[in-house]
Amino acid sequence: MTDDFDTVSEDELHAYVDGHLSEPERERIETWLKMHPAEAEEVRQWQAQAAALKQHFAAYARSDASDRQLVIAHSRSTEAPSVAPLLRRAAAALLIFVAGALTGAFAPRFVAPVDPRASTTAVQSLSEQAQSAFLVYASEVRHPVEVGSDQQAHLATWLGKRLDYDLKLPDLSTLGFSLVGGRLVPVNGTAGAMLMYEDATGRRLTVLLGRNPQNRETSFRFASHAGLETFYWIDREIGYAVTGDVARDLLKKIAEECYRQFEGTSAS
Amino acid sequence: MSHGRDGPGSGAEAKGSAPDEFESDVLALMPALRRYSRSLARSDSDGEDLLQDCVERVLARRSQWRGVNLRAWAFTIMTNLYRNRHRRQAQHPEVELEEDLAAEETSADPIERRRLERALNRLSVENRSVLMLVVVEGYRYQDVAEMLAIPIGTVMSRLSRARRQLAEAMKEDNVIALRRPK
Structure with a gap:
């Protein structure tokens, strides 16, 4: 050439x-x-x-005398709780398959145009609150949550009661994320809930739920600030925000999955 | 206590006994992990903290490892921990530069070393980790894309930005540092 x-x-x-x-x-x-x-x-x-x-x-690529002790001590004292049973994974896979088939029904809602300036103060502050909660708690290595995933039923009841809402914890295992746990956080000056998820490599995301005083609905919205991204929406009395350290496409899928699972809750 | 993976040396041995296969694999990775953690961190002690958190997590998650390329998996975990931590540090960006443990082992001029460290500390978390994985750890662009779960185009743009910002920062930083007493 x-x-x-x-x-x-x-x-x-x-x-x-x-x-x-x-x-x-x-x-x-x-x-x-x-x-x-x-x-x-x-x-x-x-x-x-x-x-x-x-x-x-x-010069840092060297072994240290304490390495062996470090590895063996952690290996034998901090074994993680077991992974989700196969049956639950299969059920979740079926769920996402069915949800996928139904996507058409939700599609118009997800492709609604997003004009950031059109968002109300309440919605705007929801994404900001979600991002600060993420920044504060996702960086916690040892105590990111108050109640861990080993007490899922208790976690759902406790946070649901404080939020006055039939809270069902979304299962995101088909997208590679498992529940770390949750905590009570202030949202719009009242009790809200934050759920934290993590993939096998430690990538974290949070789902924030807060009461929405205006009792209205919005389409899916997206906010990005300093590299941190949030998808959020309001469905009647509850506002939801999914914030994470993951690629936007995946974060959107996760938000849609949360939406489907929460939608199931509030319709019942 | 049993350990998810069966293999020679794993399983029912008592505390303090010989490392099992997985533990030996992790031990063999320690030099590479130590170098990578230090290349992300602002100081030696910061690097050791990150390394410890990473080792702790790798071992706690051993049952989730898919059995392929432990090194890349550990590097991904390290990168994610670094990003999680750094968000907190971003609010207090000034960290005292501590004595370098490794300084005596290298021939480089200490002034140049400090200049390089300062310039690196101005890179974003994302750009810095890509630069280190490519340049110091020798990973191919496609491998980095897979490890960080980002498109290869993003790897290239972060690499490009890291190189240009580093060159820029090195140029600007002409302040003469005090030479460390021997």
């Missing part, structure tokens, strides 16, 4: 710096760099950075 030299992308320059290219590709980039001094200078900086970083942290 005659235009070979004009087709070097920035991704290829990174791959060149990181040594992910084949020999002919390397040669092509090097020839191109000779004709593009500004890019060549930037690539040189990146190479220098990479060398400095490798050298800077190399």
